[in-house]
Amino acid sequence: xEKTNPFSPTFPVNPDYFANRNEILTSFNTALKRSVKSxxxxxxxxxxxxxxxxxxxxxxxxxxSMMLKIKKDECFSVIVExxxxxxxxxxxxxxxxxxxxxxxxTVTAPLISKIRRELKDWRLKTIGWAETSAERKIRSETPTxxxxxxxxxxxxxxxxxxxxxxxxxxxxxxxxxxxYPDGLYDLRGIFQGLPKYGCNYMLCVTGAKGLFTAIRELAxxxxxxxxxxxxxxxxxxxxxxxxxxxxLQKAKINLKLDEDAITEIYNLTAG
Numbered sequence: 001x002e003k004t005n006p007f008s009p010t011f012p013v014n015p016d017y018f019a020n021r022n023e024i025l026t027s028f029n030t031a032l033k034r035s036v037k038s039x040x041x042x043x044x045x046x047x048x049x050x051x052x053x054x055x056x057x058x059x060x061x062x063x064x065s066m067m068l069k070i071k072k073d074e075c076f077s078v079i080v081e082x083x084x085x086x087x088x089x090x091x092x093x094x095x096x097x098x099x100x101x102x103x104x105x106t107v108t109a110p111l112i113s114k115i116r117r118e119l120k121d122w123r124l125k126t127i128g129w130a131e132t133s134a135e136r137k138i139r140s141e142t143p144t145x146x147x148x149x150x151x152x153x154x155x156x157x158x159x160x161x162x163x164x165x166x167x168x169x170x171x172x173x174x175x176x177x178x179x180y181p182d183g184l185y186d187l188r189g190i191f192q193g194l195p196k197y198g199c200n201y202m203l204c205v206t207g208a209k210g211l212f213t214a215i216r217e218l219a220x221x222x223x224x225x226x227x228x229x230x231x232x233x234x235x236x237x238x239x240x241x242x243x244x245x246x247x248l249q250k251a252k253i254n255l256k257l258d259e260d261a262i263t264e265i266y267n268l269t270a271g
Contacts, residue, residue, distance in 0.1 A: 006247035013058040015065035017247035020239050021055070024048070024230050028063050031202065031228060032070055035165045041200035043165070045191065045225055048206045050232030056206035059232070060169045063204060064106050067167060076115075076158050077167040078105045087175040090183045094147040097168070098126050101154065107163075114161040122157060126150035148190045155199040167202045174208040188225045240266040 006017040031044035048056050060079050067075050078101050086096040102123035107115070126146065158166055176183045191203050209231055212222050223229065235243060241262050248255055257265075 006250065006253070012061050013055065015062045017250055018058060018062045018065075019243040019246035020235065021059060021062075021232070024059060025062065025066065027228050027230075028066065029070070032067060032165065035200060035202055041195045041198070043195070043200055043202040044228050045202065046204040046228040046230075047211070047222075047226035048204070048230055048232065049209050049211055050206075051209055054232045054234065056232060057171055060171060060204065060206060063167070063169065067165075068106065068108060071165055073108050073111055073162055074164040075167070076105060076107050076111070076163045076165075077169065079169045079171055080104070082170060082172045082175045084175055084179060087179040087183070089143075089180055090186055091143040093176055093180070093183055094143045094150075095127060097147065097170075098123055098150055101168075111161060111163070115157055118157045119154075122150070122154055126153070144186045144190060148193065151190070151194060151201065152197050152199060155194075155197070155201070159198075165200050165202065167204060169204040169206075171206050173205040174211050177207070177211060184222060188221065192225065235266075237263065237266050240269070 006014065028046065031046065035041070035043045048059050050056050057079075064077050064079065067077055080097050080100040082093075082096065085092070087093050102119050105119070126149075128146075155166065173184075176187070187203075191201060194201055203226075205226070212229075244257060244262060244265065
């Protein structure tokens with residue numbers, strides 16, 4: 001039987017083979033358990049920063065896997081992939097979030113049948129494709145209102161299906177900071193306002209290392225909003241050994257690397 005290669009330089013790490021970053025995972029585990037349903041939720045917001053290729057998306061994938069194991073049928077998550085085009089304006093940014101929520105969400109199998117159809121209808125209504133001209137006159141045209149109202153209505157769908165915690169993960173949020181810096185203020189305002197409607201959304205973002213310092217006036221408010229923050233650093237030699245040997249063992253690949261080989265890999269990859 002052919003063995004699965006647990007290493008890929010072009011894709012995020014399979015959560016089953018994820019190794020190290022224990023402090024980050026412990027913080028997420030605590031935040032997830034603390035994120036309980038209440039009349040006025042107080043969810044944590046998490047920022048994972050670091051250089052390109054250091055493993056930020058892999059951390060989000062691991063979060064998603066952990067969430068399913070801990071919360072099971074009581075959770076909903078989505079990883080929204082951002083880029084220069086989708087962050088050129090707040091309307092484009094909002095539309096991308098709404099579309100990815102509908103098409104890339106992760107839940108347990110029993111929940112899929114409960115929410116699949118309703119999510120499709122929700123997306124069409126929120127983006128506006130299914131609205132009549134009369135409905136368009138009633139609804140506000142501001143993109144921040146559209147996204148906020150859409151998330152409130154989404155929570156109604158999730159809550160009646162038994163979901164207690166929803167996690168929206170925005171990958172590469174620095175593109176929004178570069179293309180439309182005020183969008184970060186808008187995003188913060190939306191998620192700060194959602195709990196008063198009973199919505200229990202955790203917001204997780206990844207971004208470039210200097211995200212909170214590149215735009216000085218954003219640094220303090222964003223740092224307060226994202227109350228859990230980590231900057232990923234390159235692995236030490238010992239950590240490099242762990243991320244090599246751990247996945248090999250989990251994949252049941254009988255391959256033993258000596259210390260010289262591990263040191264060479266560490267030197268070539270700079271951790």
